[in-house]
Amino acid sequence: MSSESLAGLSNDLLYSAMAVYAVAMYCYAAELAFGTPRRRSAELPDRELVAVGASPAYDVPGSTVATDEDATRQSKASRLGRVAVSLTVLAFALHAGSVLSRGLSAGRAPWGNMFEFSTTGALAVTGIFLILMTRRDIRYLGLFVLAPVLLTLGAAVTVLYTESEQLVPALKSVWLLIHVTAAIIASGILTIGFAQTICFLVQDRREHRGDGSPAFMDRFPDAATLDRAAYRMHAFAFPIWTFAVIAGAIWAENAWGRYWGWDPKETWAFITWMVYAIYLHARSTTGWRGRKASYIALIGYTTFLFNYVAVNLWLNGLHSYAGVG
Amino acid sequence: MAGSTLTTGPQLDRDPDERPPAMRPVEFARWTWRQLTSMRTALVLLFLLTLAAVPGSIVPQTGANPVRVEQFKAAHKVLGPWYDRLSLFNVYAAPWFAAIYLLLFVSLAGCVVPRSRAHLATLRSRPPDAPRHLDRMPESQRWTTDADAASVGAAAVRVLRDRRYRVEVRGDAISAEKGYLRETGNLVFHVALVLLLLGVGVGKLYGYKGSVLVVEGSGFANTVTSYDNFGSGAAFQDSDLTPFSLRLHRLDVRYQASGDQRGAPRDFEAHLTYRPDPDSRPRSYDLRVNHPLGIGGDKVFLLANGYAPVFTVRDSTGHVVFDGPVPFLPDRPQGGSEGVVKVPGAQPDQLGFSGLFMPTAALDLQLGPVSTYPDTRRPRVFLNAWYGDLGTDSGVPQSVYKLVTTHMTQIRNADGSPLAKALAPRQEMSLPDGRGSIRFDGVRRFATLQVSHDPGKPWALGAAALALVGLLLSLFVRRRRIWVRARTGAAGRTLVEVAGLSRTEGDGLADELSEIRAGLRLGEVGDDSGSGPAIGPADEED
Numbered sequence: 001m002s003s004e005s006l007a008g009l010s011n012d013l014l015y016s017a018m019a020v021y022a023v024a025m026y027c028y029a030a031e032l033a034f035g036t037p038r039r040r041s042a043e044l045p046d047r048e049l050v051a052v053g054a055s056p057a058y059d060v061p062g063s064t065v066a067t068d069e070d071a072t073r074q075s076k077a078s079r080l081g082r083v084a085v086s087l088t089v090l091a092f093a094l095h096a097g098s099v100l101s102r103g104l105s106a107g108r109a110p111w112g113n114m115f116e117f118s119t120t121g122a123l124a125v126t127g128i129f130l131i132l133m134t135r136r137d138i139r140y141l142g143l144f145v146l147a148p149v150l151l152t153l154g155a156a157v158t159v160l161y162t163e164s165e166q167l168v169p170a171l172k173s174v175w176l177l178i179h180v181t182a183a184i185i186a187s188g189i190l191t192i193g194f195a196q197t198i199c200f201l202v203q204d205r206r207e208h209r210g211d212g213s214p215a216f217m218d219r220f221p222d223a224a225t226l227d228r229a230a231y232r233m234h235a236f237a238f239p240i241w242t243f244a245v246i247a248g249a250i251w252a253e254n255a256w257g258r259y260w261g262w263d264p265k266e267t268w269a270f271i272t273w274m275v276y277a278i279y280l281h282a283r284s285t286t287g288w289r290g291r292k293a294s295y296i297a298l299i300g301y302t303t304f305l306f307n308y309v310a311v312n313l314w315l316n317g318l319h320s321y322a323g324v325g
Numbered sequence: 326m327a328g329s330t331l332t333t334g335p336q337l338d339r340d341p342d343e344r345p346p347a348m349r350p351v352e353f354a355r356w357t358w359r360q361l362t363s364m365r366t367a368l369v370l371l372f373l374l375t376l377a378a379v380p381g382s383i384v385p386q387t388g389a390n391p392v393r394v395e396q397f398k399a400a401h402k403v404l405g406p407w408y409d410r411l412s413l414f415n416v417y418a419a420p421w422f423a424a425i426y427l428l429l430f431v432s433l434a435g436c437v438v439p440r441s442r443a444h445l446a447t448l449r450s451r452p453p454d455a456p457r458h459l460d461r462m463p464e465s466q467r468w469t470t471d472a473d474a475a476s477v478g479a480a481a482v483r484v485l486r487d488r489r490y491r492v493e494v495r496g497d498a499i500s501a502e503k504g505y506l507r508e509t510g511n512l513v514f515h516v517a518l519v520l521l522l523l524g525v526g527v528g529k530l531y532g533y534k535g536s537v538l539v540v541e542g543s544g545f546a547n548t549v550t551s552y553d554n555f556g557s558g559a560a561f562q563d564s565d566l567t568p569f570s571l572r573l574h575r576l577d578v579r580y581q582a583s584g585d586q587r588g589a590p591r592d593f594e595a596h597l598t599y600r601p602d603p604d605s606r607p608r609s610y611d612l613r614v615n616h617p618l619g620i621g622g623d624k625v626f627l628l629a630n631g632y633a634p635v636f637t638v639r640d641s642t643g644h645v646v647f648d649g650p651v652p653f654l655p656d657r658p659q660g661g662s663e664g665v666v667k668v669p670g671a672q673p674d675q676l677g678f679s680g681l682f683m684p685t686a687a688l689d690l691q692l693g694p695v696s697t698y699p700d701t702r703r704p705r706v707f708l709n710a711w712y713g714d715l716g717t718d719s720g721v722p723q724s725v726y727k728l729v730t731t732h733m734t735q736i737r738n739a740d741g742s743p744l745a746k747a748l749a750p751r752q753e754m755s756l757p758d759g760r761g762s763i764r765f766d767g768v769r770r771f772a773t774l775q776v777s778h779d780p781g782k783p784w785a786l787g788a789a790a791l792a793l794v795g796l797l798l799s800l801f802v803r804r805r806r807i808w809v810r811a812r813t814g815a816a817g818r819t820l821v822e823v824a825g826l827s828r829t830e831g832d833g834l835a836d837e838l839s840e841i842r843a844g845l846r847l848g849e850v851g852d853d854s855g856s857g858p859a860i861g862p863a864d865e866e867d
Contacts (some may be wrong), residue, residue, distance in 0.1 A: 165581060257775045
């Protein structure tokens with residue numbers, strides 16, 4: 001296949017992936033809206049087991065246990081959730097195909113400009129989400145993961161689109177593979193940590209007020225669990241981000257003759273690193289745990305986004321590879 | 326405060342409503358030290374350092390882009406001097422920036438030193454005694470078995486040692502602990518940050534960095550005076566320069582020919598020969614971006630490139646008074662460049678030319694001469710001419726890219742319009758009134774090379790790698806204690822209790838206990854069947 005037709009294929013695959021992502025996102029949302037609370041759904045298997053043994057407990061009229069109607073609704077909702085996961089896998093495959101064919105069409109790693117950083121970064125987010133889902137039940141996050149993925153891809157195909165071309169000389173290095181891959185993976189994990197942090201803050205507030213709204217948060221784990229999950233994501237991402245910064249410094253030394261020059265991109269990578277370092281410290285400091293630490297994590301993600309969007313597009317520096325005309 | 330009861334006589338006379346007595350210097354120092362080394366202060370300092378880094382990415386910085394700093398100062402007459410006073414054009418070398426990170430490192434040292442001492446003691450200590458009530462620990466399991474207490478205990482020691490626990494048997498209980506590397510990693514990480522700062526400091530003190538513009542066909546010898554820009558650390562001496570020299574033979578450049586990134590550079594390659602020292606034979610090297618040339622402890626980088634049109638200037642006497650390439654600054658789109666030719670030796674008056682070079686020239690009705698492509702498809706120079714005093718002998722330093730026309734007169738045509746002409750290669754422009762002529766002979770490329778020397782680099786890299794290793798250990802090693810107690814209970818059966826305490830966030834302790842329990846069961850089965858040791862040694866061989 002020629003380079004142009006591969007690039008065309010890449011674009012077609014990307015639009016298909018976006019369509020499937022959109023449907024998957026609505027399915028996740030529907031599951032949240034119509035599903036029953038997590039605690040009760042966790043009890044479901046027990047009830048089924050007991051039902052086989054014909055326990056009299058369920059024959060008592062006026063029992064507080066879920067009614068048949070609830071159960072049907074629950075199973076419908078959970079079927080929607082499973083459909084959503086399957087669709088996410090399908091969209092991920094299309095998306096991966098798009099990134100791959102883009103790379104083949106240009107004959108290089110497909111992250112040489114901002115359009116490509118965005119598509120690959122979004123792919124990393126979905127990929128990490130799917131991997132996590134094989135280990136833990138985090139389907140509840142689906143809506144909050146796919147929404148930023150779709151927004152990123154939407155911005156990529158509209159504002160950031162750049163034709164598939166060769167690299168500028170400064171990017172022709174094996175460090176493009178090492179440094180940018182690490183940065184993309186770290187940002188994917190941070191995105192999921194960000195989603196979990198938001199969920200934690202909402203859940204925590206709910207638990208303190210005790211009014212139970214918004215109701216769909218019933219589908220989510222309790223605040224303590226969400227907080228731990230978010231911490232785990234951040235603790236996982238932080239060394240990878242550290243590595244990305246070090247690899248970037250080694251590359252900068254090789255390309256520009258100094259390993260650290262306070263270029264805006266470097267400065268903001270440092271700022272992001274610092275804020276997440278503060279988050280990790282805050283979590284082990286009395287009086288900072290919980291909500292306060294979570295706000296710091298949110299600031300961390302904001303600095304990351306600022307580095308990605310504002311520094312690439314508006315602040316002039318050596319890292320001006322956006323390729324956006 | 327407890328200290329107030331220790332006060333001496335005169336202070337007791339004070340009115341009780343008065344504020345507490347001032348701290349003595351030693352107390353104050355101790356109080357300050359405790360405040361400084363507290364985690365709360367560390368958090369505040371981390372925040373401050375983060376905030377302090379922000380303005381440097383928004384305000385132009387002298388180190389990165391001195392031209393933009395000058396532009397900013399010219400555009401902001403009021404703000405500029407204030408920014409200057411606050412070191413905002415040089416944030417990362419500013420005293421207040423240094424103050425924050427030095428305080429942070431002092432705070433860090435004040436935290437790391439006592440913690441290291443405590444950790445050393447922990448490393449030498451044995452796991453603590455088992456609590457009386459193991460079932461009150463965060464995780465615990467209990468069961469009974471037919472195996473006797475002694476063999477369960479032996480199995481537990483084996484299982485725990487296999488799982489890399491430090492094991493201590495005390496009476497009927499076994500204490501085990503592991504994950505000491507977590508705190509080790511934490512301390513290593515923080516010490517590595519100090520080493521990193523030292524590595525950066527060594528580089529700043531002993532290093533140097535210079536840039537030089539080299540035109541195709543010419544050379545460069547590594548002496549301070551040959552550089553266009555040169556900066557070095559306080560401890561640097563001129564004799565530290567590696568005595569290498571190099572010659573640029575040809576610079577190959579390739580651009581994107583079509584598409585929405587038309588004109589974007591795709592390849593730069595500088596073909597050069599160099600001698601590591603004056604006595605060695607020349608070697609050749611193809612210098613590209615991302616492929617620097619290492620000579621001794623120095624590294625030569627290809628930073629930028631541009632055009633140097635070649636001119637021949639004759640004066641009124643007909644003699645050649647200037648002959649050679651003149652580098653033009655590539656400061657316009659698509660390779661468009663600006664520059665001047667200064668001819669101080671011309672007679673009767675000195676001559677000066679200011680001009681534009683367009684590698685692929687076109688005329689825009691609004692903008693005048695523009696370039697439409699960065700390669701030389703239709704090279705043209707557009708020149709104006711001046712005569713008078715160039716001011717090069719006045720002692721005031723001036724840019725080689727600018728003509729100071731205060732003491733010069735622009736040369737005009739007979740009709741009074743300024744003399745201006747577009748020249749193709751090998752074309753000539755003659756000056757009115759027999760002042761001479763200028764010929765555009767052709768164009769050569771130039772390369773901007775940067776030479777850097779940073780002896781702190783290996784230290785910084787080593788420290789960064791160490792920091793990463795420490796970080797990984799401190800985040801992912803799990804510190805936990807396990808206790809096993811086996812007692813002969815009622816009916817001669819053995820009651821086994823296992824409990825665990827995790828000192829780090831994250832779960833997995835329950836799984837760990839279940840695995841230990843499974844390991845003990847295996848041991849029991851082995852004991853029962855009388856072939857006990859068979860399992861242990863087989864495991865050890867793995």
